[in-house]
Amino acid sequence: MPADPPPALLMYDGSRPELAARAESLRPAIERLLPVVATESDLDAPFDPQGAEIAIAMGGDGTILRSARRMGADQIPVVGVNLGKLGFLAGIHPDDLEAVLPQVAERKHRLVNHLMIDCSIVRGGETVQTRLGLNEAAILAGEPFRMIEVDLRIDGALAATYSSDGMLVATPVGSTAHNLAIGGPILRKDLAALVVSAINPHTLTVRPVIDSAERVYEMTVPDPNPGTALMVDGQVVGLLKPADTVRVVRSPAVFQLVEVAGQTYYRTLREKLGWGRQPGRRK
Missing domain, CATH: 3.40.50.10330 (Probable inorganic polyphosphate/atp-NAD kinase; domain 1)
Known part of the structure; x- marks a missing residue:
């Protein structure tokens, strides 16, 4: 030794x-x-x-x-x-x-740093749940499996309203997971960026958006299905109620992988x- x-x-x-x-x-x-x-x-x-x-x-x-x-x-x-x-x-x-x-x-x-994300459900201005993620935060439409509308705001400004089966905010590590499966781009793992993708969007012109990990990403579901939920790294965080907002920000925690x-x-x-x-x- x-x-x-x-x-x-x-x-x-x-x-x-x-x-x-x-x-x-x-x-x-x-x-x-x-x-x-x-x-x-x-x-x-x-x-x-x-x-x-x-x-x-x-x-x-x-x-x-x-x-x-x-x-x-x-x-x-x-x-x-x-x-x-x-x-x-x-x-x-x-x-x-x-x-x-x-x-x-x-x-x-070598140690390679990978950014992580803090993913929160905000209800009535109060944070009710938060989960640390390495791969992605996903809003899934859930039962009865009809499409939902999601308003995406980046740093408080309305970016888009999506009609889809859900939304995904993926880290570079997560870009080769669920994001890749739905046609999203691969981000090199040491980039300080996130990719926002709609899951099965109704409009063909909808494309993934890549932006800085230093921004605040907020997704609001005005009228969720009874089964609409936030999932982080494949684990259910909680069901979403009408007008709930999912907030995704870069976490202070940094995942370190040995190479x-x-x-x-x-x-x-x-x-x-x-x-x-x-x-x-x-x-």
């Missing part, structure tokens, strides 16, 4: 026995290079780093999102180990741990999105 390796905290979803077993099987390889000071398998419990300088989150991107939300204002750098499928954030394959961890142990890794030699942004996009050379094509 190197002379001054960072103390590590292991994080995984203990409610999934198969995933927990796979995560625990990696412990010996981790402990050979890093001092493990604690294990956290309840991703909904209050966060206590217990002296750790780095977290090793094992699972899929959902595990990373839950870990980031759980850390709140007390973010520590995260090594994402992919035990799931796609793995944009959990980008390190378990087979590569023995090659990756020496760089972490010798503190030769090592060989990991690059476009390599990740190329491999995860299948942007490689077509089969049979000449080099």
Whole structure:
């Protein structure tokens, strides 16, 4: 073990026995290079780093999102180990741990900061709920699944009124998630910007809007469906009542992802999105 390796905290979803077993099987390889000071398998419990300088989150991107939300204002750098499928954030394959961890142990890794968002429901001028997000804030029309109208204001000025199945405000990290699925653009992850997209808009001229993360984004639903809800990173925050406003602002919290030699942004996009050379094509 190197002379001054960072103390590590292991994080995984203990409610999934198969995933927990796979995560625990990696412990010996981790402990050979890093001092493990604690294990956290309840991703909904209050966060206590217990002296750790780095977290090793094992699972899929959902595990990373839950870990980031759980850390709140007390973010520590995260090594994402992919035990799931796609793995944009959990980008390190378990087979590569023995090659990756020496760089972490010798503190030769890079830290890439990712902006986070505070997403609030404002009712009658009062904030009734707030949730920290890494990927996106989404207003979904919900049952009975008729379109809703959403007024978008940016820094208090009315930008547009959308008739759609909902609205999405995504971070650069979230731009490759739900935003990508509805045809939104990909934002490089170190940009200080957000993308606002309508979900299945009624008007074909509606297009996503990219603007600074320093602005205040407010979406008001004058007449929501009974099932219209705010979701942040795939988790329901609450149902929206008539004239409720969803406010999205840049959070003081910053998610820090560990990157090592060989990991690059476009390599990740190329491999995860299948942007490689077509089969049979000449080099």
